[in-house]
Each structure stands twice: as structure tokens, then as C-alpha cells.
Amino acid sequence: MPTHHVTCPLCEATCGLSITAEGGAVTSVRGDALDVFSRGYLCPKGASIGALHADPDRLRTPLLKRGGRFTEATWEEAYAEIAARLGGVTGDSVAVYLGNPGVHNLSTALYGRALIKSLNTKNVYTASSLDQAPKQFAAGYLFGDPMTVAVPDLDRTDYLLLLGANPLVSNGSMMTSPDTRGRLRAIRARGGRVVVVDPMRSRTAELADEHLPIRPGGDAFLLFALVNVLFADGIAVDPGELATGVDEVRALAAPFTPDAVAGATGLAAADIRRLAHELAAAPSAAVYGRIGTTAQRFGTLASWLVDVLNVLTGNLDRPGGAMFPLAAVGQANSGGGRRPFRHGRWRSRVRGLPEVMGELPAATLAEEITTPGDGQVRALITLSGNPCLSAPNADRLTEALRGLDFMVSVDIYLNETTRHADVILPGTSPLERPHYDIALYQFAVRNVANWSEAVLPTSLPQEWETLLRLTGAILGQSDMDALDDVVAATVAARAGVAPAPGRGPERLVATLLAAGPYDLTMEDLRAHPHGIDLGPLAPRLPAVLSTASGKVDLAAPALTADVPRLTEELATRREDTMVLIGRRNLRSNNSWMHNVEPLLGGQNRCTAMINPADAARLSLIDGAPCVVRSRTGKITIPVEVSDRVREGVVSIPHGWGHDLPDTRTAVAAAHPGVNTNVLADDRLLDGPTGTAVLNGIPVRVSPA
Numbered sequence: 001m002p003t004h005h006v007t008c009p010l011c012e013a014t015c016g017l018s019i020t021a022e023g024g025a026v027t028s029v030r031g032d033a034l035d036v037f038s039r040g041y042l043c044p045k046g047a048s049i050g051a052l053h054a055d056p057d058r059l060r061t062p063l064l065k066r067g068g069r070f071t072e073a074t075w076e077e078a079y080a081e082i083a084a085r086l087g088g089v090t091g092d093s094v095a096v097y098l099g100n101p102g103v104h105n106l107s108t109a110l111y112g113r114a115l116i117k118s119l120n121t122k123n124v125y126t127a128s129s130l131d132q133a134p135k136q137f138a139a140g141y142l143f144g145d146p147m148t149v150a151v152p153d154l155d156r157t158d159y160l161l162l163l164g165a166n167p168l169v170s171n172g173s174m175m176t177s178p179d180t181r182g183r184l185r186a187i188r189a190r191g192g193r194v195v196v197v198d199p200m201r202s203r204t205a206e207l208a209d210e211h212l213p214i215r216p217g218g219d220a221f222l223l224f225a226l227v228n229v230l231f232a233d234g235i236a237v238d239p240g241e242l243a244t245g246v247d248e249v250r251a252l253a254a255p256f257t258p259d260a261v262a263g264a265t266g267l268a269a270a271d272i273r274r275l276a277h278e279l280a281a282a283p284s285a286a287v288y289g290r291i292g293t294t295a296q297r298f299g300t301l302a303s304w305l306v307d308v309l310n311v312l313t314g315n316l317d318r319p320g321g322a323m324f325p326l327a328a329v330g331q332a333n334s335g336g337g338r339r340p341f342r343h344g345r346w347r348s349r350v351r352g353l354p355e356v357m358g359e360l361p362a363a364t365l366a367e368e369i370t371t372p373g374d375g376q377v378r379a380l381i382t383l384s385g386n387p388c389l390s391a392p393n394a395d396r397l398t399e400a401l402r403g404l405d406f407m408v409s410v411d412i413y414l415n416e417t418t419r420h421a422d423v424i425l426p427g428t429s430p431l432e433r434p435h436y437d438i439a440l441y442q443f444a445v446r447n448v449a450n451w452s453e454a455v456l457p458t459s460l461p462q463e464w465e466t467l468l469r470l471t472g473a474i475l476g477q478s479d480m481d482a483l484d485d486v487v488a489a490t491v492a493a494r495a496g497v498a499p500a501p502g503r504g505p506e507r508l509v510a511t512l513l514a515a516g517p518y519d520l521t522m523e524d525l526r527a528h529p530h531g532i533d534l535g536p537l538a539p540r541l542p543a544v545l546s547t548a549s550g551k552v553d554l555a556a557p558a559l560t561a562d563v564p565r566l567t568e569e570l571a572t573r574r575e576d577t578m579v580l581i582g583r584r585n586l587r588s589n590n591s592w593m594h595n596v597e598p599l600l601g602g603q604n605r606c607t608a609m610i611n612p613a614d615a616a617r618l619s620l621i622d623g624a625p626c627v628v629r630s631r632t633g634k635i636t637i638p639v640e641v642s643d644r645v646r647e648g649v650v651s652i653p654h655g656w657g658h659d660l661p662d663t664r665t666a667v668a669a670a671h672p673g674v675n676t677n678v679l680a681d682d683r684l685l686d687g688p689t690g691t692a693v694l695n696g697i698p699v700r701v702s703p704a
């Protein structure tokens with residue numbers, strides 16, 4: 001039996017899997033010990049990829065809604081319906097929502113854009129505005145491109161300050177690093193220090209040398225205070241010619257002394273001072289913030305200040321600090337002729353929220369659908385997304401989807417979102433397609449390249465073909481090869497090379513590889529099934545920058561413009577309400593791996609975790625149901641009393657709530673949990689980017 005060595009596409013860690021299969025079924029999945037990056041590591045999700053493939057509920061034929069009920073249909077019937085209902089309909093009345101797995105899927109990553117472009121609509125939504133948009137926005141203004149993101153040089157750093165991240169569970173994000181646990185342990189083993197800032201004593205916090213239980217939403221205050229101490233105590237490193245705006249940053253940080261932010265952060269001023277001195281004194285150090293610092297009220301400011309600290313401690317772009325990866329394929333910042341990042345080129349119709357990276361905030365999708373007038377959204381295409389569970393004010397969005405004239409979903413399940421579609425087009429399972437992690441290698445802690453062939457044959461069309469056919473159905477174009485050539489020509493022109501021969505994503509990867517910074521071909525990739533190690537991260541300043549000044553713009557107005565909101569919050573911040581934050585579980589993947597039997601079972605993971613002192617004060621009993629209310633809704637959920645979470649905070653995982661009618665996910669329905677995003681407020685946003693506040697939502701909690 002041949003063993004297939006492939007990259008796991010289920011999360012950002014890009015682990016190598018060694019898979020054997022027989023007769024179309026997976027017989028074993030192991031971590032690939034020879035993978036140049038992951039060296040044998042795998043998690044329970046990767047181990048369950050065969051079960052995901054075999055899931056009887058996974059869609060294998062198109063579904064068409066007739067008289068309110070789904071029936072199986074042929075692909076031709078499905079496209080005929082789409083052409084009849086959506087043909088020629090372009091412009092703002094059609095919206096697209098692109099979900100997280102699209103990032104891990106070559107087809108969607110490379111062909112989604114063609115579909116979106118052909119629609120010519122402002123109404124483009126993705127999970128980015130529920131996630132990392134503030135980080136990319138900050139990077140865009142600091143460094144010139146939202147893909148120019150500095151990642152911690154995990155394998156060489158002496159000091160790692162992690163905020164709002166739990167990579168022992170999430171396996172790392174915007175920091176592609178298989179076996180993060182091993183890499184963090186190695187920091188400690190070589191005498192370094194790991195400090196975790198998190199309202200929860202997470203698994204990562206348990207592994208760390210120190211855990212600082214910050215109040216949710218307090219990160220920008222803490223980070224500003226660290227900057228303040230660097231200046232006040234004369235230990236800031238002068239970036240000299242490298243950066244502009246140091247004096248502005250110093251002035252802006254002045255009010256945020258450790259004493260001034262102690263209340264807002266819930267942390268002792270002395271600890272903040274010590275932290276600043278430790279960061280400055282470490283031979284090398286990296287500050288890293290993830291979703292607890294981005295999907296929150298001051299996501300942009302916190303993301304900005306993370307890198308301000310990396311600069312002012314002399315750690316930007318130095319080994320052991322925060323460095324810029326150089327991916328082999330599609331790294332936007334490795335070519336020439338780049339224009340500085342801008343946002344706000346257009347605005348959402350109803351709330352006037354600015355575009356960021358060509359997208360509008362998902363938090364505004366519902367009202368764009370329900371508010372009458374010119375440009376009202378009447379049709380929706382979802383591509384590997386489940387916004388009914390993942391976006392804020394879920395009840396309102398669900399209601400909005402009910403009112404659409406037409407909806408198409410490209411997805412592998414009939415679930416909480418796709419049940420609203422008129423047509424569902426099934427994607428392949430991850431094992432039925434080739435893979436190259438075009439997106440995630442751009443954030444990798446080591447430069448690697450790894451091509452994966454499909455493990456199993458399929459009778460389904462590849463998703464790129466589906467996306468092209470969908471594009472064709474809307475544009476009235478039936479020559480798919482011609483459309484594919486247009487996509488290839490566009491990708492090649494942007495990369496400044498000629499298109500490689502062939503078809504589909506493989507041609508595009510070959511094209512981008514030829515345009516990339518390494519002398520590599522597809523043949524090289526194929527000859528190395530365990531990947532090609534391109535070495536540790538190397539310094540890239542100043543060439544990596546594409547700001548107008550050619551320097552790191554530490555005080556770009558788009559970033560500093562949000563400081564007054566923080567100053568105001570410092571004066572008015574109240575402590576009397578409970579706030580809701582999110583959490584992840586190793587055996588979950590946002591909303592969609594809850595139908596994979598081996599990952600379920602055991603105790604109910606969808607609980608409201610609450611500190612014993614709050615439980616006592618609010619008369620909540622461990623295991624008993626409680627009611628959690630916010631401005632937008634209420635849910636009933638079991639209490640889990642735990643001193644892991646700090647006082648004043650409720651922690652509830654997202655992605656649950658599988659007890660809805662008309663879905664086809666039997667395993668998930670047997671372990672439904674509740675949808676926390678009923679509580680997330682679609683009006684509570686990070687200022688500059690409109691990213692949803694999913695951490696730090698004011699709630700009331702009472703016994704049920």
C-alpha cells in the first residue's frame with residue numbers, strides 16, 4: 001500500500017500527514033516524521049481526516065431547494081437553476097461571504113477572487129472581519145502591505161510575550177508553526193521565558209513561565225503602558241532611519257502609565273514595569289498577539305502596539321525577534337512596484353463602514369440584506385462559510401438570510417447556514433484535491449515549500465471548476481478553458497511572469513513559484529514529498545516595506561486616529577458588568593468539525609466557564625444551566641465553575657448550536673451545544689476595521 005505524504009489543510013499549522021488508503025478509504029493517518037516542518041506532529045483533527053472524508057453526511061451531490069425542501073440534483077440542473085436565477089445579476093445586489101476553510105483550499109484561494117471580481121459588487125464579506133483584519137490593517141499601515149506581517153521567530157527567541165492566543169489549542173494562527181507546544185517548550189529549555197497575557201489560565205498559560213490574567217479588552221492599555229515605560233525609563237531602542245513617528249508614539253503613550261492602566265488591565269503597575277524591562281533586556285524577544293487582541297474593541301490599536309513594541313525593543317526583523325517570512329509562492333511583498341496600503345476606498349451602504357482589503361465587515365451583512373433601497377443585497381453566495389454560527393447577532397443574520405431572493409452555497413455540509421440556500425454545490429473532501437498552503441506559508445516561522453497530491457480520486461468536480469462554472473453561469477460564459485486562461489493570465493500578470501502551461505490551481509502555483517524568490521519548480525516540489533526546507537527567517541528590512549516613506553510608519557494617522565477612543569475608555573471604563581470571551585477546543589474547528597464522530601463524545605464542551613467567586617455571587621451552580629443575556633439575545637447554557645477564568649469574565653466557545661431543523665449533520669445534532677454568537681453584538685466593533693468584538697461583550701448571567 002503506498003503511503004501518501006500530504007500537508008494537513010485543517011488549520012494553520014500545516015502539519016505533514018502520512019496517509020495510507022485502500023479502495024477509496026483511508027486506512028491510517030500518522031504524523032509524517034520526515035516532514036521538514038512538523039517532524040511527525042499531528043493533532044486529533046488531523047488524525048480524523050479520514051473520518052471527515054468518510055462522513056456519510058458530507059455532501060456528494062448538488063442539492064436544489066424545491067418547495068422549501070432539498071432534493072438531490074445533477075450538476076447541470078444546479079447550474080441551470082443558478083443561471084436562471086442569478087444569470088446577469090451583478091453589482092451590489094449580490095453579496096459573497098467567504099469563510100475560513102477557503103484560506104486552506106487552493107481552489108478557493110486562487111479562484112474565489114475571479115468569482116468576486118466578476119460579480120462587481122461592494123458586498124464582499126469574509127471571516128477576516130471576525131478575526132485578524134485588525135492585525136493586517138495595522139501591518140498595512142506600519143509596513144505598507146496587509147500581507148507584510150511580522151511573526152515571532154519562535155525557534156530562536158529568548159523571550160516570548162503572547163497576548164490573546166492559545167496556540168496549544170489553536171495550534172497557532174498568523175504564526176504557522178506546527179507543534180507550537182514543542183517550540184514553546186524549547187524556548188524554556190534554552191533558558192528563555194514565555195509570558196502569556198490572557199483572562200483565562202489557558203493551556204498555553206499553564207506551560208508558560210508567567211500568566212497575567214488581563215481584563216478582556218485591556219491589551220491596548222497594557223501595550224501602551226509598556227511603550228510608556230520604555231520611554232520613561234530610557235530603555236527604548238531608537239530605530240533611527242528605519243522608522244518614522246517615534247516622537248508621536250512617545251507623546252501618545254505618555255498618559256498610559258502603568259499606574260493609569262492598572263484598573264483597565266486588572267494588572268499591577270509593578271508587573272507592567274517589570275515586563276517592559278524584561279522585554280528590553282532580553283537578548284532577543286518577540287511580542288505576539290492573536291484573536292484575543294484582534295476581535296475585540298481595540299483590535300487595531302492592540303495589533304499596532306504589538307509591533308511598536310517589537311520596534312522599540314530592537315526586535316523587529318532580527319533573529320529571535322519578530323520577522324518577515326519569505327514564502328516561495330504568492331508572497332505579495334516579495335515583488336516590486338507595490339503601492340502602499342489604503343482602506344476606506346468605499347463604504348458600506350447602511351452604516352457607512354469602510355472597506356478593508358476589499359471587504360466590508362461581516363457584522364453589517366444582515367442589515368445590508370434587510371434594509372430596502374438602492375444596492376440592497378438580494379442574493380448571497382457563501383463559499384465555505386457558516387456565518388449563522390460564526391458572525392455576531394446570529395439570530396438577526398439568520399432572519400436576514402430567510403428573506404433573500406436567492407442563495408447559493410459551495411460547501412461540504414447542509415448546515416446552519418447552507419440550509420438557507422436554494423442551491424448547494426458540494427466541494428471535495430480535503431483528501432480529494434491537491435494542496436499547497438499558499439496563504440499560511442506567508443506567516444510561517446520557518447520558510448518551507450510543500451506540494452501535496454490528492455490522496456484519493458473523486459467523482460466530484462474540483463472546487464476551482466465549480467467556482468469557474470458559477471462565474472460562467474453568472475456571466476453567461478460557457479467556455480471554462482477560456483475563463484481559466486483569463487484567471488491564469490491575471491495571476492501571471494500580477495506576478496510579472498508568463499502563465500505556466502496546464503490548467504487549474506496547479507498551473508497557478510507553478511506560475512507563482514516561477515515568479516517567487518526561490519529557484520524552484522513543480523518538479524522540485526514533487527521530488528520532495530516531505531517538503532523543502534528553505535531555512536530560518538532572514539532579515540528583510542527595508543526591502544520588505546512598501547510604505548510611501550519607505551520606512552516603518554510607527555505613527556500612521558489611520559492607526560493613531562483611534563487613540564482618542566482608548567483615552568476616553570480609560571476615563572469611563574466600568575467594571576460592574578460581566579464580559580463574555582471566546583475559547584477554542586483542540587477537537588473543534590470553528591463550527592464545522594462537530595460532525596466528525598471521533599472528535600465528539602466525552603463531556604459537553606460547550607459550557608459557560610465562570611470563576612468561583614462570580615458563581616457564588618450570582619448563585620450559579622456547576623453543571624446547572626444559566627441564562628446569559630446581551631443586548632442582542634440570550635442563551636441557556638450549562639455553567640462550568642472554574643478558577644481558570646478570571647473574575648468578571650464568562651468564557652463560551654463559538655461554533656455550536658447544531659440543533660436547528662433542516663440540517664444534515666446527525667452527529668453534530670446529537671451534541672448540539674448553543675450558539676454564543678446570538679450574544680455577540682453586531683454594533684460592537686473595532687473602530688478602524690469594523691471587525692466584530694467577539695471578546696469582551698457585556699453580558700448578564702443568572703441561574704436558569
Ligand SMILES: Nc1nc2c(c(=O)[nH]1)N[C@H]1C(S)=C(S)[C@@H](COP(=O)(O)OP(=O)(O)OC[C@H]3O[C@@H](n4cnc5c(=O)[nH]c(N)nc54)[C@H](O)[C@@H]3O)O[C@H]1N2
Nearest residue numbers: 099100131384385386390410411412427582590591592654
Ligand atoms: N464568538 C466567536 N465567534 C467567532 C470566533 C470566536 O473566536 N468567537 N472566531 C471567528 C473566526 S477566527 C473565524 S475564522 C470564523 C469562522 O467563520 P466561518 O468561516 O464562517 O465558519 P466555519 O465554522 O469555519 O465554517 C466553515 C464552513 O466551510 C465548510 N467547509 C469545510 N471544508 C470545506 C471545503 O473544503 N470546501 C467547502 N466548500 N466548504 C467547506 C463547512 O461545512 C462550514 O460550513 O468564526 C469567527 N467567529
Ligand SMILES: Nc1nc2c(c(=O)[nH]1)N[C@H]1C(S)=C(S)[C@@H](COP(=O)(O)OP(=O)(O)OC[C@H]3O[C@@H](n4cnc5c(=O)[nH]c(N)nc54)[C@H](O)[C@@H]3O)O[C@H]1N2
Nearest residue numbers: 164165166170173216217290291292585586588589590695
Ligand atoms: N482546535 C482549534 N484550532 C483552531 C481553531 C478552532 O476552532 N479549534 N480555529 C482556528 C482559527 S479560525 C483561528 S483564527 C485561530 C485562533 O487562534 P488563537 O488566537 O490562538 O485562538 P484561541 O484559542 O481562541 O485563543 C485566544 C485566547 O485569547 C483569550 N482572550 C479572550 N479575550 C481576550 C482579551 O481581551 N485579551 C487577551 N489578552 N486575551 C483574550 C482567550 O481566553 C483565549 O485563550 O485558531 C485556529 N485553530
Ligand code: SF4
Nearest residue numbers: 008011014015043046
Ligand atoms: S495541528 Fe492543524 S495542521 Fe496539524 S494535524 Fe492538527 S489540524 Fe492538521
Ligand SMILES: [Mo]
Nearest residue numbers: 100127131132
Ligand atoms: Mo479565524
